[in-house]
Amino acid sequence: MALLKSLSARKNDLSKPENQLAFLSNGIFKEGELPFFKDKIAKTGNYPLKPRKLEILQLNLGYMCNQVCSHCHVDAGPDRKEIMTKETMEQCLEVIKTTKAHTLDLTGGAPEMNPNFRWFVEEASKAGIKDFIVRSNLTIILANKKYHDLPEFFKKYNVHVVSSLPFYKKEKTDKQRGSGVFDKSIKALQMLNAVGYAQPETDLKLDLVYNPAGAFLPTNQQALEQDFKTALKEDFNIDFDNLFAITNLPISRFLEFLIASENYEDYMYALVEAYNSAAVESVMCTNTISVSWDGWLYDCDFNQMLELKVDSKVQHISDYNEDLLNNREIRISQHCYGCTAGAGSSCQGTVA
Amino acid sequence: MAKTYYNPDDLRKFGKITEWSEDLGNKFFDYYGKVFEEGALSAREKSLIALAVSHVIKCPYCIDAYTKDGLQRGITKEEMMEAVHAGAAIESGATLVHGVQMMNKYDKLSM
Numbered sequence: 001m002a003l004l005k006s007l008s009a010r011k012n013d014l015s016k017p018e019n020q021l022a023f024l025s026n027g028i029f030k031e032g033e034l035p036f037f038k039d040k041i042a043k044t045g046n047y048p049l050k051p052r053k054l055e056i057l058q059l060n061l062g063y064m065c066n067q068v069c070s071h072c073h074v075d076a077g078p079d080r081k082e083i084m085t086k087e088t089m090e091q092c093l094e095v096i097k098t099t100k101a102h103t104l105d106l107t108g109g110a111p112e113m114n115p116n117f118r119w120f121v122e123e124a125s126k127a128g129i130k131d132f133i134v135r136s137n138l139t140i141i142l143a144n145k146k147y148h149d150l151p152e153f154f155k156k157y158n159v160h161v162v163s164s165l166p167f168y169k170k171e172k173t174d175k176q177r178g179s180g181v182f183d184k185s186i187k188a189l190q191m192l193n194a195v196g197y198a199q200p201e202t203d204l205k206l207d208l209v210y211n212p213a214g215a216f217l218p219t220n221q222q223a224l225e226q227d228f229k230t231a232l233k234e235d236f237n238i239d240f241d242n243l244f245a246i247t248n249l250p251i252s253r254f255l256e257f258l259i260a261s262e263n264y265e266d267y268m269y270a271l272v273e274a275y276n277s278a279a280v281e282s283v284m285c286t287n288t289i290s291v292s293w294d295g296w297l298y299d300c301d302f303n304q305m306l307e308l309k310v311d312s313k314v315q316h317i318s319d320y321n322e323d324l325l326n327n328r329e330i331r332i333s334q335h336c337y338g339c340t341a342g343a344g345s346s347c348q349g350t351v352a
Numbered sequence: 353m354a355k356t357y358y359n360p361d362d363l364r365k366f367g368k369i370t371e372w373s374e375d376l377g378n379k380f381f382d383y384y385g386k387v388f389e390e391g392a393l394s395a396r397e398k399s400l401i402a403l404a405v406s407h408v409i410k411c412p413y414c415i416d417a418y419t420k421d422g423l424q425r426g427i428t429k430e431e432m433m434e435a436v437h438a439g440a441a442i443e444s445g446a447t448l449v450h451g452v453q454m455m456n457k458y459d460k461l462s463m
Contacts, residue, residue, distance in 0.1 A: 169428065212424065218426040223396075227426050269364050 006068065006077040008255060014256050015075065017307040022335040024250065028265055034272050037336045040080075044277035049330040054322060055287040058105040058301060058347065059092055060084070061114040062293045066143045069084070069164075069177045071211060071254040073305055076109040084112075084293040089120045092293060096127045100322060101289075103131040105347065107301065110140045112147060125157040133160045135209075135347075138188035139181055151188075160205040161192060162347075166213050168231035176213040189238045198239040206239075209349075211246045213265035217270055217341055218245035221350045223326045244349030249302050250340035271337040277352040279344025285330045288347075291317055298317045299330045301347065306335065363413045396425050403432060404439030 014020055017196045041047045062083035065076035076164035084092075097105060103122060111134060125132060134154065141150045154161055165185055166176045173182035180232035189206075208228065212218050230255055232238040244266035248254045248265060256262040285299040289310075296319040298304040310329040314321045344351035355391050370377030399421050406414030422432050 167426070214423060215421045215422050219426065224426055266364075273364075 003019055006075045006079055007256060008075055009077070009079040012256065014252065017206075017305065018334075020251055020255060021306055021308075021333055023255070023259075028268060029334055030171075031047070034268060037332050037334050040275060041277075041332070041340075042339075044280065045151065046311055047281045048275060049283075049286065049332060051187055051279070051326050051328065052282075052286045053331065054099070054101050054289060054326060055291075056103040056105055056284075057096065057099055057101040058107060058288055058290045058345075060290065060292050060301065060304060061106055061108050061111040061117060061120070063109045063300040065109040065137065066113065067110070067137055067178055067181065069253075070152055070257060070262060071176055071213075071248050073249055073252045073254060073302060075252045075305070080109065082293045083115070084295075086116045088293070088295045089116055089123075091136045093120075093123050093127070095317060095320045096124050096129065098322075102129065103133060104129040105135070105288075107347075109137040110137050112136065112140050112150060118153065121153075121157050121159065125159075132158065133162050135162050135164075136166070137177075138163045138185040139233075141191060142184045143187040151191045151197070154192075155197070155204060157160055157194045160202065160207070161197060162207045162209060163189070163192075164209045164211070165189075165228075166211060168228050168235070170215045178298045185191065186238065187234050189232070189240070190236065191237055193237075198241050199309070205241050207242045207244060208240050209244045209246055211248055215258055215261065215267045217247055217274060218345075221245040226317075242349070244347070245343075245345070246347070246349065247338045247345035248334045249345075251302060251335050268334070268337070274341035275337065276340055276342060276344060276352055279340045279342070282351040283339045283344060284346035284351070285337075285339075286347070289325060297325070299328075300339075302335055303331055303340075306333070324332060360412075360416065363416060364428050367412070396427065399425055400427065400431065400435040404435040407436045408439040408443050 006019045011116075016024075025036070029036055035043075038047060039154075041049060063074055063076045063080035064076060064078065064083055065074075066073075068077040086173075104127075106121075108114070114120070121134070133316075135151070135242070141147050156256075163185070164177075166173050169183040173185065174180065192206055193199065195204075197204045197206040210218060210224055210228065218224065221243060223319070224245055228243050232240070250258055250264070250271075255264075258267050285303070288300055290298040290304050292298065292303045292304050297310045297312070297315055297317065297320070299310055300307065308331040309315050310325065310328050311324050311331055339345050339351075367381070370381070388395060388402070393401075399418060402414065403418040403422060405419050419432065
């Protein structure tokens with residue numbers, strides 16, 4: 001089901017983070033059927049959750065997107081107007097020049113829709129960050145003539161492209177991401193391959209992100225990667241490097257789907273049952289700082305959407321201090337079970 | 353008491369059968385887990401077999417479990433339905449092959 005509008009535009013109760021957090025702390029958790037995340041990680045000796053070495057600086061350039069995917073944890077869409085300003089980008093650039101993180105990860109929305117996106121990529125690339133990721137939804141490349149040269153642009157700055165493709169078949173992809181998305185995504189992947197992405201003669205990296213199209217957890221990442229590689233090569237002659245299997249976290253539009261389809265309780269049971277303490281030890285929030293479009297700092301992109309700012313004296317990019325931030329305690333709630341299930345889940349795929 | 357014999361929530365409680373017979377319960381779950389690991393057959397193939405059998409034995413818990421398992425493994429709905437047909441064909445074949453017994457008996461009894 002492709003939604004036409006964001007929760008925010010529909011003025012849905014779940015568009016307010018406090019309502020999502022309240023929902024996630026009531027019901028089966030409040031009644032004691034399932035343990036609160038805090039208690040669960042305490043039992044395996046992982047509380048309080050503290051950062052390890054900072055590796056990834058993830059910047060959200062805005063919630064505007066050309067798609068309205070039914071699972072989107074950002075509640076992104078064309079109706080979202082939150083966009084990172086050039087001034088905030090300049091503050092980010094100051095941080096990028098000095099950060100110890102080896103990976104810069106630009107996300108959104110569709111980050112390419114930020115009017116200063118190209119300027120920012122050019123400037124950020126000068127800092128010599130080892131791994132420079134742009135999370136592209138693929139269809140943006142075909143959405144408008146002004147985006148058609150994005151593959152060349154990405155190549156010029158040696159951008160590591162990470163793209164969502166929920167499945168290697170049209171039906172499931174279009175159901176989650178909207179009608180026509182699959183065909184456009186395929187075309188965009190072919191364009192990326194054509195300029196050298198995921199080709200043996202270049203080091204241009206193209207990774208895909210799989211997330212389940214429904215109320216179930218992803219299976220083994222390597223098995224899925226093999227299925228995707230075989231199907232995309234046979235059907236469309238497409239190459240890519242790695243597949244990241246990401247678990248849908250029960251927030252925002254995916255939470256809305258879980259509640260409306262009466263899958264919420266089963267899904268939470270499945271997440272709690274699949275809890276893996278090894279995944280907690282390397283969960284994404286322990287090596288990442290997430291920066292929102294307006295410069296606030298979060299433990300991860302999900303906490304950003306729930307407006308759970310970092311528990312630190314430093315809360316904004318303008319006051320950024322890596323050493324101080326590294327002493328913080330990571331803020332948690334029941335949505336965190338999504339990152340600790342099975343082999344774990346992060347923006348870089350499985351973690352355990 | 354529940355007003356139906358089957359309650360979908362009971363599937364989550366399956367593991368509790370060990371509470372009343374720990375040794376046998378654990379042995380069953382160890383065996384069950386081992387059966388569905390990768391082996392001469394892939395875990396994917398076994399999932400489809402399990403789905404077909406679930407239908408043949410008409411176990412609603414198993415149907416829920418292996419539909420979800422198939423989705424997780426990226427098994428398509430076409431593959432799932434074909435597996436159900438494979439099970440149904442064997443089941444109907446098992447009924448129909450008894451038609452030979454009927455024919456034999458009929459012939460034997462008839463002058």
